[in-house]
Amino acid sequence: MSAERRPPSLEEDLNRLDAIVRALETEDVDLDRALALFEEGVERLRTARERLADAGLRLRQLREAADGGLKLDDLDR
Amino acid sequence: MSLSLSLEEAPRQRPSTVSEVVESARVVVEHAFPPLWVEGEISNFKTYPSGHWYFTLKDPAAQLRCVMWRADARRVPATPQEGLKVFARGELTVGTKRGELQLVVRQLLATTEGGFYAIALERARAALEKDGLLDPARKRPLPLYPRVIGVVTSPEGAVWHDIVAVVGRRWPATELVLVGARVQGDGAVEDLCRALALANRLTALELLIVGRGGGSKEDLWAFNDERVARAVAASRVPTIAAVGHETDVTLTELVADVRAATPSAAAEKAVPERADLVRRLAAVGAGLGSAVSRRLQLAEERVRHASTRLGGAVDRRLAATGERLRRHAARMVASCDARLAARQADLSRLGASLDALSPLKVLDRGYAVARDDRGRVLRRVGDFPPGRAFRLRVTDGEVPARAEPRP
Numbered sequence: 305m306s307a308e309r310r311p312p313s314l315e316e317d318l319n320r321l322d323a324i325v326r327a328l329e330t331e332d333v334d335l336d337r338a339l340a341l342f343e344e345g346v347e348r349l350r351t352a353r354e355r356l357a358d359a360g361l362r363l364r365q366l367r368e369a370a371d372g373g374l375k376l377d378d379l380d381r
Numbered sequence: 382m383s384l385s386l387s388l389e390e391a392p393r394q395r396p397s398t399v400s401e402v403v404e405s406a407r408v409v410v411e412h413a414f415p416p417l418w419v420e421g422e423i424s425n426f427k428t429y430p431s432g433h434w435y436f437t438l439k440d441p442a443a444q445l446r447c448v449m450w451r452a453d454a455r456r457v458p459a460t461p462q463e464g465l466k467v468f469a470r471g472e473l474t475v476g477t478k479r480g481e482l483q484l485v486v487r488q489l490l491a492t493t494e495g496g497f498y499a500i501a502l503e504r505a506r507a508a509l510e511k512d513g514l515l516d517p518a519r520k521r522p523l524p525l526y527p528r529v530i531g532v533v534t535s536p537e538g539a540v541w542h543d544i545v546a547v548v549g550r551r552w553p554a555t556e557l558v559l560v561g562a563r564v565q566g567d568g569a570v571e572d573l574c575r576a577l578a579l580a581n582r583l584t585a586l587e588l589l590i591v592g593r594g595g596g597s598k599e600d601l602w603a604f605n606d607e608r609v610a611r612a613v614a615a616s617r618v619p620t621i622a623a624v625g626h627e628t629d630v631t632l633t634e635l636v637a638d639v640r641a642a643t644p645s646a647a648a649e650k651a652v653p654e655r656a657d658l659v660r661r662l663a664a665v666g667a668g669l670g671s672a673v674s675r676r677l678q679l680a681e682e683r684v685r686h687a688s689t690r691l692g693g694a695v696d697r698r699l700a701a702t703g704e705r706l707r708r709h710a711a712r713m714v715a716s717c718d719a720r721l722a723a724r725q726a727d728l729s730r731l732g733a734s735l736d737a738l739s740p741l742k743v744l745d746r747g748y749a750v751a752r753d754d755r756g757r758v759l760r761r762v763g764d765f766p767p768g769r770a771f772r773l774r775v776t777d778g779e780v781p782a783r784a785e786p787r788p
């Protein structure tokens with residue numbers, strides 16, 4: 305079953321990217337901060353693109369196991 | 382002596398037992414009447430813990446005891462209320478325990494429009510409304526890019542395949558999790574509730590689709606059940622409901638965060654088009670690049686501007702302070718006033734603090750001002766002979782420093 309703690313979702317990445325672009329467009333942040341934001345933006349953009357590139361639809365079936373736990377089996381398309 | 386006084390004639394034949402009479406009547410009645418429809422008004426309705434229903438059908442002149450066994454009663458979508466006019470189909474018999482004529486009801490229909498379905502629907506709707514579950518303000522937005530989507534439907538139906546096809550085409554960057562449930566007939570309500578609860582235990586779940594394909598009103602009925610609607614309303618993650626065709630609207634769909642006309646439409650609402658996102662990422666990338674280069678350009682201009690201003694401001698202030706000092710010194714000499722001696726000390730303190738004061742805003746941004754032990758600003762390389770001690774004024778204080786020998 306999927307881990308409890310997950311990397312940021314695409315949605316979070318995109319929201320953060322929008323916020324970064326907005327912050328860079330205003331003049332309130334100092335230069336060090338601006339460069340740090342830019343680096344973060346580039347990194348998030350990269351992970352978002354990767355997520356899109358290597359994505360394949362995954363199909364699974366959820367059942368309740370005999371012990372009451374969750375059981376996830378892969379399904380064919 | 383015996384008392385031979387007899388007021389009544391003794392029976393000439395052996396009397397029947399009660400059981401025999403009632404049993405004979407039962408056989409006669411059951412043979413005499415084929416299954417029949419009876420119209421009447423419900424009264425004295427009772428549900429037993431066993432699930433059997435007992436009630437009386439009556440009209441202005443007569444009444445008839447009725448029983449409906451659990452297996453038949455559970456197919457009636459709503460419990461009848463007192464006074465409801467119904468058509469009951471069943472077989473006549475004689476109940477042996479009470480010796481009563483009794484109709485064993487197999488099928489019960491309300492005479493009102495829509496029958497028991499309409500009654501059950503209205504009751505469930507009213508109960509959901511009372512708890513605020515139909516309030517449009519409850520509707521939650523769907524996640525834009527869900528990574529894990531649960532699908533509660535029949536593993537055999539076309540719904541799952543439709544959703545897999547649409548999501549696979551639009552947005553393969555996701556995981557679809559089938560949570561199987563019977564969607565019609567006996568046990569469908571319990572199955573759907575169980576599947577909805579099970580799906581919600583999956584911590585990674587971000588969106589839940591519940592649905593089935595088209596069918597008769599009876600086929601879709603489980604989705605009008607109050608328990609199913611409540612299970613959908615209780616979902617931890619946002620829900621999309623797609624039940625039947627466009628024209629069928631079930632309570633489940635009214636409660637869900639989003640209603641889709643068909644399962645394929647639900648899949649389209651669940652995920653974005655990949656191509657749209659590729660475009661959006663490209664736009665964000667371009668925005669990032671141009672914003673940072675604009676920002677760099679701006680910073681460069683500011684540095685140029687600040688350094689010019691810094692130099693100018695310090696020079697001007699020093700000149701002004703020097704001028705004041707000179708003026709005061711001259712007056713002091715002229716008057717030899719003792720009070721002026723005290724003011725001279727104030728003035729030199731003022732001069733020092735004026736120095737420190739003006740560049741503070743600039744220091745905030747990370748610049749520092751180097752000064753010698755007399756407080757003079759050191760500007761040029763020549764001001765720093767190797768080994769010279771000086772003080773660096775930074776934004777929150779001073780740092781002692783020394784010039785390194787140059788190679």
